[in-house]
Amino acid sequence: MNLTDPHLTNEDQNLDQTLRPRTFRDYLGQEKIKESLKILIEAAKKRSEPIEHLLLSGASGLGKTTLAHIIAYETxxxxKATSGPAIERVGDLGSILTNLSDGDILFVDEAHRLNKLIEEVLYPAMEDFKLDIVIGKGPSARTLELPLPRFTLIAATTRPGLLSAPLRSRFGLSFRLDFYELPDMEKIIQRSSQILKIETEPEAIKIIARCCRFTPRVANRLLKxxxxxxxxxxxxxxxPELAKSALSMLEVDELGLEPIDRQILxxxxxxxxxxxxxxxALAAATSEEEDTLTDVYEPYLMQLGFLTRTPRGRLxxxxAWEHLGIKYPESYQKKLI
Ligand SMILES: Nc1ncnc2c1ncn2[C@@H]1O[C@H](COP(=O)(O)OP(=O)(O)OP(=O)(O)O)[C@@H](O)[C@H]1O
Ligand SMILES: [Mg+2]
Incomplete structure (x- = not known):
């Protein structure tokens, strides 16, 4: 595994339990999203209604799952948590939905991987809180309408583009988590250091923060x-010296790039x-899966401004040339226009 891969690994699981923020106060950064959510929650409380269905999108490790749990806590x-690929049959969804209580949150991770049949059942459930069940087959088939508790669906996805349009349109609000600002990353490392009782000098926190790909999960892993x-x-x-030697031993450079990132560039x-x-062509040349390139490596390289996606391909x-210490040919300017 790559150290800076933002996806959840087994190694992260324990750490996640200890370090995962439980309240808005502990959830650092993403201020705009937090503000909107607080207002949403307050307003719903005043009306004694469940909050609207929400869609949380953003790269892996930025805090979507954490946020869903915080919303449940604050309200x-x-x-009840499940995920797109885990709901295989219509019956699976039916039993999840009928077991919810009024006001409960159903958290569906990897919502872009929901199959179409399940989505069809989800629409009336989201809109009218009812479940249409077909009983029997052929001409004698009947549809039974089952009332559902008034639940809130919170869906998370790393690939909002893959979500079907009808599903997307059924969310009251949609939030896109962005990479964190550097000062927020420092605060997150500071908080994790405190919880884990690690003495980390402020200057060392800064060094580690710059290598974390602006992603809290990577920050916690690197700190550990x-x-x-x-x-x-x-x-x-x-x-600071120790942080530097540790990172260099881990082959993470000062921008958080690992050998594979540098290799791609x-x-x-x-x-x-x-x-x-x-x-x-890039996947073939790097022996990586196309999905891995687009989901794991490219988002951060683009965030750094090292890579751009153009209609003709990756540039x-x-x-990027300068970071690798390769002289940038001035004649290249033309290519970019
Ligand atoms: N705003 C934050 N403040 C402090 N720590 C955070 C914050 N967001 C996330 N974390 C930490 O990062 C870890 C990863 O977050 P989380 O699992 O919510 O990411 P995710 O967006 O759901 O990722 P994935 O797409 O892989 O499911 C959490 O366990 C938590 O410890
Ligand atoms: Mg998650």
């Missing part, structure tokens, strides 16, 4: 690795002349 309602290093090589205290630059190169920017 004092129950939450640096702590391990500190306990083995020193007395557990994380100084290098291939675009050296094999494809800086691009544009099509996704398929490495001047900064």
């Amino acid at each position: 004092r309602v129950g939450l 690795r640096v702590r391990d290093f500190a306990q083995v090589k020193g007395d557990g205290h994380i100084s 290098k291939i675009i630059i050296e094999k494809f002349d800086g691009g544009p190169v099509g996704l398929q 490495a920017s001047r900064q």
Whole structure:
């Protein structure tokens, strides 16, 4: 596994339990989203109604699942969690929905992977809180309408573009989580350090924060690795020097790039002349899956401004050349226009 891969791994699970914020107060950053949600929750409370169905989108590890749990906590309602691929049959969804209580939140992770048949059943459930069940087959088939509790659906997805339009239109509100700002990443590492009782110097926090791909899950994972290093090589205290040597041993550079990220950029630059190169060709040249490239590596490289997606393919920017220490040919300016 790559250390800076934002997807959840087994190693993260325990850590997630300890470090996951439970309330808005502990959920650092994403201020605009928090503000909107607080208003939404307040208003719904005043009307004594459940909150509207919400869609949370954003790259992996940014805090979608965490946010769904916080909303449940702050509204004092129950939450039942499932995911798109876990709901295989209409009956699965039926039993989940009928077991909810009034006001409960149904959290559906990876909503873009819901199958179409399930989506069809979800529409009337979301709109009118009813479940249409077909009993029997052929001419004698009847539809039975089952009333459902007034639940709130919170769906999370890393790929909002893959969500079907009818499903998307049924959410009252949609929030897009963005990568975090650097000061927020520092606060998150500071908070995690405190919870894990690690002495981390402010300057060391800054160094680690810059390598975390602006992603809290990566921050917690890196902090834990640096702590391990500190306990083995020193007395557990994380100084700036120690943070630097730990990260360099982990082969994470000062921008949080790992060898594979640099390799991808290098291939675009050296094999494809800086691009544009099509996704398929890039996948073949790097021996990575296309989905892995688009979901894991590219979002951060684009965030850094190292990579752009153009209709003709992926293009490495001047900064990417410079970061790798390869001279950027001035004649390339023309290519970008
Ligand atoms: N705003 C935040 N403040 C502090 N810690 C956070 C914040 N957001 C996320 N985290 C930490 O990052 C971890 C990952 O967050 P979470 O599991 O909610 O991400 P996700 O968006 O659901 O990712 P995925 O798409 O992979 O499911 C959490 O366990 C939590 O410890
Ligand atoms: Mg999640």
